[in-house]
Amino acid sequence: MGRTRTYQWEDPAILAEAAGRMAGIDFLRELRAGRLPGPPIGHLVDFALDEVEPGRAVFSLTPGEEHYNPIGSVHGGVFATLLDSAAGCAVQSTLPQGMAYTSLDLTVKFLRRITADTGPVRAIGTVVSSGRRTALAEARLVDAKDRLLAHATSSCLLFPVPAQQG
Structure with missing residues (x-):
């Protein structure tokens, strides 16, 4: 018998609107505290800030078989999603109200196989350099023993949020 997984999410426009009216760190703190709904990708992949x-x-x-590729390990796209989220949110945490970012690139190095037996993993993102128009961040994916599983760098474009009409 096949396995199933069910999830739900809130309207992502709620998050986009909140991100546009808050400093990045305040937005992320509200998200982490549950005062803003989680993003749909977080529910789909089942990861948390x-x-x-x-x-x-x-x-x-916490990797599960729902994250597996056809050869029985966690798909690299799941690694990349976690690393992209950590690096991007590290950049977002430095932005003042009225500024936004988008990822320009993501370079990922996969170092170890991940399965459900790996246990919980953490993606730790940090800003390496930030200027007026771009920021560079890195992210490390580690297991509970702090063994490096994957590493990524990301360049982000910084830009002003368009003014709200209303």
């Missing part, structure tokens, strides 16, 4: 401070964001995931 655990820590946030200026220039740093930490996400966690």
